[in-house]
Amino acid sequence: MHLLEARALTKRFGPVTAVDGLDLTVGPGEVVGLLGPNGAGKSTTLHMLLGLITPDHGSVELFGMDLQRHRIEVLSRINFAASYVDLPGVLYVQEILEAYADLYAVPQSRVRDMIDLLELGRLRKRRYMELSSGQRTRVQLGKALINEPDLLILDEPTANLDPDAGDRVRSLLVRLARDNGRAMLITSHNMPEVERMCDRIHFMAEGRIIASGSAAELTTSFGADDLEEVFLKVARR
Numbered sequence: 001m002h003l004l005e006a007r008a009l010t011k012r013f014g015p016v017t018a019v020d021g022l023d024l025t026v027g028p029g030e031v032v033g034l035l036g037p038n039g040a041g042k043s044t045t046l047h048m049l050l051g052l053i054t055p056d057h058g059s060v061e062l063f064g065m066d067l068q069r070h071r072i073e074v075l076s077r078i079n080f081a082a083s084y085v086d087l088p089g090v091l092y093v094q095e096i097l098e099a100y101a102d103l104y105a106v107p108q109s110r111v112r113d114m115i116d117l118l119e120l121g122r123l124r125k126r127r128y129m130e131l132s133s134g135q136r137t138r139v140q141l142g143k144a145l146i147n148e149p150d151l152l153i154l155d156e157p158t159a160n161l162d163p164d165a166g167d168r169v170r171s172l173l174v175r176l177a178r179d180n181g182r183a184m185l186i187t188s189h190n191m192p193e194v195e196r197m198c199d200r201i202h203f204m205a206e207g208r209i210i211a212s213g214s215a216a217e218l219t220t221s222f223g224a225d226d227l228e229e230v231f232l233k234v235a236r237r
């Protein structure tokens with residue numbers, strides 16, 4: 001059974017068709033990448049999968065349940081991180097994690113686990129609004145992992161991180177996927193990151209998936225040297 005199954009998802013904003021009849025699945029333990037140029041429809045897709053916006057057409061099933069009809073049950077088993085999601089700025093990092101632990105009804109010991117996992121010890125007593133964008137990204141990831149989600153949806157998870165922090169977070173996510181079988185759906189503009197993390201990749205352009213496969217399959221089928229070159233070929237065609 002798929003953890004996530006989206007069928008014929010479509011979303012229009014006035015004259016713009018942001019997502020156009022998109023089919024997408026994520027299986028247990030799978031890391032799936034959604035790539036494409038700016039404006040291709042990646043974030044809009046994720047927002048429909050999370051129930052943040054309503055599709056004009058199509059359906060989203062999570063864990064075999066319709067998202068609209070089983071919203072609370074389904075949302076308790078997934079989580080989401082994106083640099084553009086704002087957390088309450090006046091709260092201390094630890095308070096934010098405590099609030100989310102309450103919200104997801106998980107033991108408060110998960111807060112300590114997240115502080116250790118994301119190396120947030122020194123930021124624990126800092127207000128969220130005072131953090132740098134890279135530090136906020138780590139708090140976002142702590143929030144996103146606090147309920148041990150069966151499916152983790154990440155919109156450009158390492159976008160604001162310096163190379164060292166980015167590498168640590170990528171290693172952490174790969175470990176969580178490989179060791180814990182945690183399924184992930186990620187968007188990224190960082191091709192080496194996608195090559196390293198994703199089992200399966202979908203390239204989007206103008207709201208549609210136009211190529212799918214593993215990094216190796218896509219590289220071969222596009223006659224490219226690496227995924228970066230595949231991206232350029234897709235974006236410029």
Ligand SMILES: Nc1ncnc2c1ncn2[C@@H]1O[C@H](COP(=O)(O)OP(=O)(O)OP(=O)(O)O)[C@@H](O)[C@H]1O
Nearest residue numbers: 013016017018036037038039040041042043044045
């Ligand atoms: N709330 C909105 N109102 C109007 N148009 C929107 C809205 N959200 C997205 N769009 C449009 O939908 C299209 C897809 O946008 P989306 O943010 O999904 O792209 P993306 O692939 O995530 O891009 P990026 O890589 O730049 O983050 C774009 O043309 C965008 O302008």
